[in-house]
Amino acid sequence: DTEVTQTPKHLVMGMTNKKSLKCEQHMGHRAMYWYKQKAKKPPELMFVYSYEKLSINESVPSRFSPECPNSSLLNLHLHALQPEDSALYLCASSQVEGAGYGYTFGSGTRLTVV
Amino acid sequence: AQTVTQSQPEMSVQEAETVTLSCTYDTSESDYYLFWYKQPPSRQMILVIRQEAYKQQNATENRFSVNFQKAAKSFSLKISDSQLGDAAMYFCAYWAFEITSGTYKYIFGTGTRLKVLA
Numbered sequence: 615d616t617e618v619t620q621t622p623k624h625l626v627m628g629m630t631n632k633k634s635l636k637c638e639q640h641m642g643h644r645a646m647y648w649y650k651q652k653a654k655k656p657p658e659l660m661f662v663y664s665y666e667k668l669s670i671n672e673s674v675p676s677r678f679s680p681e682c683p684n685s686s687l688l689n690l691h692l693h694a695l696q697p698e699d700s701a702l703y704l705c706a707s708s709q710v711e712g713a714g715y716g717y718t719f720g721s722g723t724r725l726t727v728v
Numbered sequence: 729a730q731t732v733t734q735s736q737p738e739m740s741v742q743e744a745e746t747v748t749l750s751c752t753y754d755t756s757e758s759d760y761y762l763f764w765y766k767q768p769p770s771r772q773m774i775l776v777i778r779q780e781a782y783k784q785q786n787a788t789e790n791r792f793s794v795n796f797q798k799a800a801k802s803f804s805l806k807i808s809d810s811q812l813g814d815a816a817m818y819f820c821a822y823w824a825f826e827i828t829s830g831t832y833k834y835i836f837g838t839g840t841r842l843k844v845l846a
Binding site: 654659720724 | 774
């Protein structure tokens with residue numbers, strides 16, 4: 615299995631809702647990442663998990679809460695989002711953090727906050 | 729600070745022709761990696777090609793090859809025999825471990841949208 619699988623593919627949520635994005639990989643990668651991508655822009659790093667521990671938090675607002683239950687699974691919990699949080703959320707993984715191997719990305723979740 | 733610049737927001741190429749996408753970067757590191765990623769309308773970022781800075785030889789993956797000019801800090805992507813499926817946004821990316829700070833940097837350029845004309 616050489617894929618990163620993200621669910622759901624599309625999500626529409628109200629500003630008072632709580633929802634979660636899910637990311638899964640079975641390549642044995644020990645680093646997993648959340649990126650946010652606005653239209654026609656490059657992806658922006660949000661969080662990095664290395665060996666199931668939070669390694670990097672790029673000053674992301676607390677309404678985004680990451681979780682890494684095990685080495686294959688990465689969640690992003692969403693609560694009280696704003697319309698400007700509407701974006702494509704990409705998950706990625708790599709063999710380890712901090713190595714120049716390149717990342718394997720998922721197809722993303724298109725999030726719309728209404 | 730490291731930067732990655734893609735000066736061509738959009739490029740077009742006729743099917744079966746060759747196109748070159750440009751990327752320049754700025755760094756004070758001597759050891760780093762450079763990447764080209766492809767993002768088609770399906771949204772998934774796909775690693776196209778990877779170049780290690782200490783390797784003189786330009787990386788090649790089938791129809792994709794790079795022209796890596798370390799002194800000029802240039803890393804262009806050449807796509808030969810362009811196909812309709814090559815139409816996508818292409819991002820150049822830079823990765824390096826900074827010994828002074830003990831951290832790494834992974835920086836994406838702003839992207840070039842490639843259109844392939846039938």
